[in-house]
Amino acid sequence: MTNNIKWWQKAVVYQVYPRSFQDANGDGIGDLKGIEQRLDYIQKLGADVIWLNPIYASPDKDNGYDISDYEDINQKFGTMADFDDLLEKAHDKGLKILMDLVVNHTSDQHQWFIESRSSKDNDKRDFYIWRDPVDGHEPNNWGSFFSGPAWKFDEATGQYYLHLFVEGQPDLNWANPEVRQAVFDMMNFWVDKGIDGFRMDVISLISKPDGLPDGEVPNNGEYGNSDKAVANGPHVHDYLQEMRQKVLNRADMMTVGEASGVDITNAVRYANTDGSELNMVFQFEHMGLDNNPNPALSKWYDKKVSLVDLKENLSKWQNELAGKAWNSLYWDNHDQPRAVSRYGDDRPEYRVVSAKMVATLLHFLQGTPYVYQGEEIGMTNAYNLKREDFDDVEIKQAFKYLVEKTKLVDENTMLNYVHAKGRDNARTPMQWDDSENAGFTTGTPWLKLNSNYDSINVQEALADKNSIFYYYQKLIRLRHDMPIITTGIYELLDAQDAEVYAYRRVGEKDQLLVINNFTDQKLTREYHVPSDAKLIISNYSDDQGETLRPYEAKVYLFKK
Ligand code: ISL
Numbered sequence: 001m002t003n004n005i006k007w008w009q010k011a012v013v014y015q016v017y018p019r020s021f022q023d024a025n026g027d028g029i030g031d032l033k034g035i036e037q038r039l040d041y042i043q044k045l046g047a048d049v050i051w052l053n054p055i056y057a058s059p060d061k062d063n064g065y066d067i068s069d070y071e072d073i074n075q076k077f078g079t080m081a082d083f084d085d086l087l088e089k090a091h092d093k094g095l096k097i098l099m100d101l102v103v104n105h106t107s108d109q110h111q112w113f114i115e116s117r118s119s120k121d122n123d124k125r126d127f128y129i130w131r132d133p134v135d136g137h138e139p140n141n142w143g144s145f146f147s148g149p150a151w152k153f154d155e156a157t158g159q160y161y162l163h164l165f166v167e168g169q170p171d172l173n174w175a176n177p178e179v180r181q182a183v184f185d186m187m188n189f190w191v192d193k194g195i196d197g198f199r200m201d202v203i204s205l206i207s208k209p210d211g212l213p214d215g216e217v218p219n220n221g222e223y224g225n226s227d228k229a230v231a232n233g234p235h236v237h238d239y240l241q242e243m244r245q246k247v248l249n250r251a252d253m254m255t256v257g258e259a260s261g262v263d264i265t266n267a268v269r270y271a272n273t274d275g276s277e278l279n280m281v282f283q284f285e286h287m288g289l290d291n292n293p294n295p296a297l298s299k300w301y302d303k304k305v306s307l308v309d310l311k312e313n314l315s316k317w318q319n320e321l322a323g324k325a326w327n328s329l330y331w332d333n334h335d336q337p338r339a340v341s342r343y344g345d346d347r348p349e350y351r352v353v354s355a356k357m358v359a360t361l362l363h364f365l366q367g368t369p370y371v372y373q374g375e376e377i378g379m380t381n382a383y384n385l386k387r388e389d390f391d392d393v394e395i396k397q398a399f400k401y402l403v404e405k406t407k408l409v410d411e412n413t414m415l416n417y418v419h420a421k422g423r424d425n426a427r428t429p430m431q432w433d434d435s436e437n438a439g440f441t442t443g444t445p446w447l448k449l450n451s452n453y454d455s456i457n458v459q460e461a462l463a464d465k466n467s468i469f470y471y472y473q474k475l476i477r478l479r480h481d482m483p484i485i486t487t488g489i490y491e492l493l494d495a496q497d498a499e500v501y502a503y504r505r506v507g508e509k510d511q512l513l514v515i516n517n518f519t520d521q522k523l524t525r526e527y528h529v530p531s532d533a534k535l536i537i538s539n540y541s542d543d544q545g546e547t548l549r550p551y552e553a554k555v556y557l558f559k560k
């Protein structure tokens with residue numbers, strides 16, 4: 001494999017959430033010009049690729065994941081000329097741009113949907129999924145991912161349309177070949193601009209099961225579990241193969257499919273190494289390990305992840321994709337809480353050391369690592385946000401349905417859940433410095449800042465040679481320099497050790513030993529480390545051998 005490593009297999013991706021990265025014009029919303037101003041920062045970190053969350057025209061019912069025109073830019077973010085400029089400047093600096101592709105659904109303001117809903121015999125009627133009521137009710141029991149039913153009754157034509165997310169996000173009907181062709185044409189518009197790839201939003205949901213059967217309703221729940229009922233539908237692989245032929249084969253691009261509900265068997269097909277579908281997928285199993293045991297409350301929980309479960313899960317993905325498909329590696333993104341708060345320890349005395357530890361664990365695995373903006377300076381969950389501060393539609397829907405309507409939880413419990421798992425934890429503005437609004441904007445920020453920006457910010461990180469930032473910089477450099485990080489065989493050590501996550505990466509001549517203390521305790525562990533082993537990175541300044549200090553992480557390189 002060493003000889004034919006693809007560029008995206010040794011790349012590191014930096015995810016930018018444009019709304020919260022840098023505001024250049026003082027309206028309180030991050031924008032394309034702002035990203036352009038910060039390219040040097042991303043380059044300094046050493047990332048190869050920038051994934052931009054959606055920047056297309058959108059009424060922003062779900063922060064850009066409801067697109068009203070795929071070939072236009074959201075006015076809040078700038079113009080198409082700004083985009084062209086950003087792409088050129090990024091390329092000049094050797095940075096690639098990965099665009100978000102949201103084609104499971106459009107906005108209800110998209111021209112296709114406006115036409116589709118206008119009458120039953122409109123040309124575009126069949127672009128979406130319309131059904132008659134059944135006994136005066138929804139056509140089936142599917143629930144929206146964001147609480148409530150997945151169907152909306154449309155008075156004008158007396159039918160329901162399907163929306164797996166919010167009402168303003170009607171699902172496209174991929175079974176219609178005209179829909180597929182329209183999507184492929186739009187993708188080619190962006191390929192022709194010279195973008196470097198696509199991150200494909202909920203791509204595992206595009207093919208709906210034949211006959212749209214009911215899903216299983218969890219205890220206490222009102223609606224069927226759409227993920228189980230809908231993910232990995234019967235034609236999804238055909239559609240992706242068609243996309244590969246009609247779009248993706250036109251350039252040397254990188255593709256990553258967000259695949260909610262994906263298991264190993266399907267991932268091996270989506271991300272197969274023969275290149276007929278996608279390069280890699282985002283799987284969610286390790287994101288679900290701390291979920292609520294009550295499926296009706298699914299993601300809302302604040303339990304710490306069990307290390308034994310985490311090891312078992314990540315090891316399964318490492319081992320079972322090896323040689324057959326390719327992993328993407330991530331701890332967080334714009335939909336998840338902050339990595340250091342969830343997997344590390346965000347108490348002031350442990351924040352820096354534990355952020356480096358969780359980074360070490362991830363960056364020595366096989367796959368393509370993703371760094372979400374702010375992760376590289378150890379930004380934490382936003383515990384200072386109150387109910388009235390939240391912007392995220394998923395959080396608002398949860399208060400509406402789970403607290404007010406079904407009363408499954410009380411308001412205080414919900415607030416705790418949101419502080420642990422809510423999406424706004426990741427969406428507060430980037431913390432550049434300790435000036436007012438953290439250097440993000442001179443105006444009023446669209447979402448409140450995390451109040452800890454006075455001490456956690458880029459300026460402070462760049463001034464401290466022991467900062468999390470420089471640690472990430474080193475991790476990225478090591479990956480670029482050492483092929484074994486891309487190609488070595490993964491071997492978990494001591495699966496049942498609930499405190500330390502240790503593994504090896506075995507190459508042709510060398511091996512890496514990666515040791516991570518996941519606790520705030522001093523521990524003793526004995527590993528076989530030869531005397532000529534080289535310590536290539538550590539989050540402590542000295543090595544105490546068998547003694548592992550709180551959250552200590554270290555990696556040795558030695559002969560096989
Ligand atoms: O994580 C999930 C399943 O474990 C689900 O929450 C689901 O995969 C996720 O919410 C889908 O996210 C993507 O599509 C949404 C959008 O709101 C998110 O921001 C986006 O990342 C709808 O487009």
Ligand code: CA
Nearest residue numbers: 023025029031
């Ligand atoms: Ca702006």
